[in-house]
Amino acid sequence: MKTFCADKGISQATFFNWRKRYLNRRVNNSSFIELIPSAPDVEVPQSTGCLFAEFRGIRIYQPVSAAYLKALIS
Known part of the structure; x- marks a missing residue:
């Protein structure tokens, strides 16, 4: 833990403070919606x-x- 905090430039107390704050936080998944892509228009x-x-x-x-084909695209 000491090495991680030193690498990130934060104190251990700050790390544990944020960990305590967010560890038991519930995530609200209802903010996500399903995206259904529409079929692209096809030109006949x-x-x-x-x-x-x-x-x-x-x-x-x-x-x-x-x-x-190779000559055409090069």
């Missing part, structure tokens, strides 16, 4: 093809090679 492409992949706003409507 106007073309007739199916979306194959999308990355940072780049949409690809047909299969491509990994090398092509």
